[in-house]
Amino acid sequence: MHALWKILAKKSGRDSVSAGEIVTADIDLAEVNDLYLQVIKSFYEMGKEGKKVWDPDKVTFIFDHYSPTPTIKAADNHKKMREFCNEQNIDKLFDINKGVCHQVMPEAGIVYPGMLLVATDSHTTTHGAFGAFGTGVGATDLSTILLEGKLWFKVPEVIKINIIGKLKPGIMAKDVILKILGELGQDAAVYKAVEFTGPVVENLQMSERMVLCNMAVEMGAKTSYIKPDSTTREYIDQRVNHDYTVYETDSDFEYDEVYEFDVSDLERVTAAPHDIDNVINVRDAGDVKVDQVFIGTCTGGRVNDIKTAAKILKGKKIANGVRLIVIPASDEVMREAMKKGYIDTLMESGATISAPGCGPCLGAHQGVITAGEVCVSTSSRNFLGRMGSTEAEVYSASPATAAYSALYGKVVGGEE
Amino acid sequence: MIKGKTFKFGDNIDTDQIYPGRYLELTDHQEIAEHAMEGVDPDFADEVETGDIVVAGSNFGCGSSREHAVICLKKSGVGAVIAKSFARIFYRNAVNMALPVIEVKDVDFKADEKLEIDMNNAEIKRENGSIIKFTPFPENILEIYEAGGVIPYYKARHS
Numbered sequence: 042m043h044a045l046w047k048i049l050a051k052k053s054g055r056d057s058v059s060a061g062e063i064v065t066a067d068i069d070l071a072e073v074n075d076l077y078l079q080v081i082k083s084f085y086e087m088g089k090e091g092k093k094v095w096d097p098d099k100v101t102f103i104f105d106h107y108s109p110t111p112t113i114k115a116a117d118n119h120k121k122m123r124e125f126c127n128e129q130n131i132d133k134l135f136d137i138n139k140g141v142c143h144q145v146m147p148e149a150g151i152v153y154p155g156m157l158l159v160a161t162d163s164h165t166t167t168h169g170a171f172g173a174f175g176t177g178v179g180a181t182d183l184s185t186i187l188l189e190g191k192l193w194f195k196v197p198e199v200i201k202i203n204i205i206g207k208l209k210p211g212i213m214a215k216d217v218i219l220k221i222l223g224e225l226g227q228d229a230a231v232y233k234a235v236e237f238t239g240p241v242v243e244n245l246q247m248s249e250r251m252v253l254c255n256m257a258v259e260m261g262a263k264t265s266y267i268k269p270d271s272t273t274r275e276y277i278d279q280r281v282n283h284d285y286t287v288y289e290t291d292s293d294f295e296y297d298e299v300y301e302f303d304v305s306d307l308e309r310v311t312a313a314p315h316d317i318d319n320v321i322n323v324r325d326a327g328d329v330k331v332d333q334v335f336i337g338t339c340t341g342g343r344v345n346d347i348k349t350a351a352k353i354l355k356g357k358k359i360a361n362g363v364r365l366i367v368i369p370a371s372d373e374v375m376r377e378a379m380k381k382g383y384i385d386t387l388m389e390s391g392a393t394i395s396a397p398g399c400g401p402c403l404g405a406h407q408g409v410i411t412a413g414e415v416c417v418s419t420s421s422r423n424f425l426g427r428m429g430s431t432e433a434e435v436y437s438a439s440p441a442t443a444a445y446s447a448l449y450g451k452v453v454g455g456e457e
Numbered sequence: 458m459i460k461g462k463t464f465k466f467g468d469n470i471d472t473d474q475i476y477p478g479r480y481l482e483l484t485d486h487q488e489i490a491e492h493a494m495e496g497v498d499p500d501f502a503d504e505v506e507t508g509d510i511v512v513a514g515s516n517f518g519c520g521s522s523r524e525h526a527v528i529c530l531k532k533s534g535v536g537a538v539i540a541k542s543f544a545r546i547f548y549r550n551a552v553n554m555a556l557p558v559i560e561v562k563d564v565d566f567k568a569d570e571k572l573e574i575d576m577n578n579a580e581i582k583r584e585n586g587s588i589i590k591f592t593p594f595p596e597n598i599l600e601i602y603e604a605g606g607v608i609p610y611y612k613a614r615h616s
Contacts, residue, residue, distance in 0.1 A: 179524035179550035228516035
């Protein structure tokens with residue numbers, strides 16, 4: 042069996058599982074973000090009045106998509122969620138002062154290898170970087186977990202993506218995963234799991250591994266996986282106060298498909314509008330004038346991302362007429378970036394810093410774009426209308442490409 | 458029996474096209490329905506009639522986990538979605554809301570074609586009289602459909 046299957050087998054009380062089987066598994070952690078008041082509505086609609094969640098210690102609420110609240114409606118949603126946590130004795134409420142759920146949960150030490158983590162967010166595949174089985178569901182699905190602590194799963198086939206070679210300096214995990222998406226397409230892993238292996242992956246720091254696993258969902262993956270190693274343990278052991286099991290994939294496990302990517306020649310790439318698999322080399326983007334650059338989110342708002350941008354922009358000014366919005370992924374990231382001077386460097390270059398959270402990634406607030414505007418963004422999606430107007434364009438790229446694009450006011454990936 | 462005319466869309470119709478992110482804070486289902494398919498077809502919500510059927514290519518509903526993407530279709534009257542494949546979170550959400558989601562890989566339906574879907578016999582009758590069989594749902598999914606969605610299904614278990 043694959044390590045991911047072993048997790049599902051363990052959680053569903055079976056000796057083994059196989060692809061396509063439907064199992065009902067115990068959930069270790071259920072996370073609700075602030076998009077989905079529907080979770081609470083469905084919970085009370087299904088359960089009796091006064092119904093309690095199955096285990097308040099295994100539930101967390103994180104306010105990130107609408108944080109701090111941009112509208113009265115969003116404020117009302119937050120208020121009702123706070124009341125729910127209070128009524129239900131849910132201690133793990135990460136309010137508006139924390140950040141993006143996929144950064145906040147690992148930082149808080151509640152993500153560990155071998156766990157089954159379900160959240161109301163498609164990018165929950167991120168936690169495969171820690172050897173967890175992480176997957177996203179909709180609001181009412183999550184409500185059924187709050188009622189019974191269980192969820193049904195179809196055991197996924199597993200695709201292996203082996204990444205070999207040696208990355209050129211300045212090429213980031215975002216470039217790697219975009220390259221893979223461009224080659225395989227955005228429906229390459231629908232219903233399936235994706236495991237990343239190989240020397241390039243082994244050499245990546247945790248924040249970069251999280252980017253690979255995060256964007257596995259952009260090819261349709263149910264979950265993602267990187268085998269925990271010394272890098273993982275170093276991160277986990279500093280933060281996690283929970284027993285955990287690292288499951289090993291059997292040597293005779295048959296992958297559904299195996300792909301190999303040699304990334305030695307990879308250069309900076311971007312997903313041009315409006316599909317995440319519409320990937321081109323940045324130098325082939327043509328002369329595209331940029332109105333806004335956004336550095337942040339669960340794929341580009343960590344310390345290493347902000348550091349990368351600060352190094353590029355140190356002592357320089359962003360181009361006239363360009364807005365550079367930088368949103369650290371969490372309070373911890375922001376404080377670290379402040380201590381190291383990166384925030385000051387970026388502000389000196391002309392950046393606008395906003396409070397930790399998802400920012401304009403989903404077009405809610407803090408930098409929504411209008412018709413005719415172009416944004417280079419480190420976020421994971423460039424869908425039509427994603428960041429605001431359906432007549433705007435989003436180029437998804439690495440923090441380095443984003444920084445250069447802010448510097449020159451056009452889509453570029455290096456010194457001009 | 459589900460009877461209606463088709464609205465045809467392409468591959469990789471993502472959740473921002475089905476339900477733009479700027480309306481995510483809405484929680485009233487009728488208000489949500491007003492924005493169905495707005496990102497790709499702003500006239501859809503006005504034109505769709507009860508029972509109408511969305512037909513699409515591969516990976517329908519890719520992107521975010523937003524349940525709004527199903528709620529908007531269901532509440533605007535869509536009777537079923539037929540696609541070559543579905544993104545998994547959208548698929549689960551649809552089952553939960555008892556919106557039939559049917560995988561048909563090898564048929565290119567036309568726009569504005571009248572279809573009849575027989576869930577019990579797992580078949581689709583086309584305007585030209587031909588019948589297309591689809592794979593019946595697994596038992597656990599069928600139970601949820603038969604209960605009218607996951608809310609009545611769990612309500613019965615917890616009453």
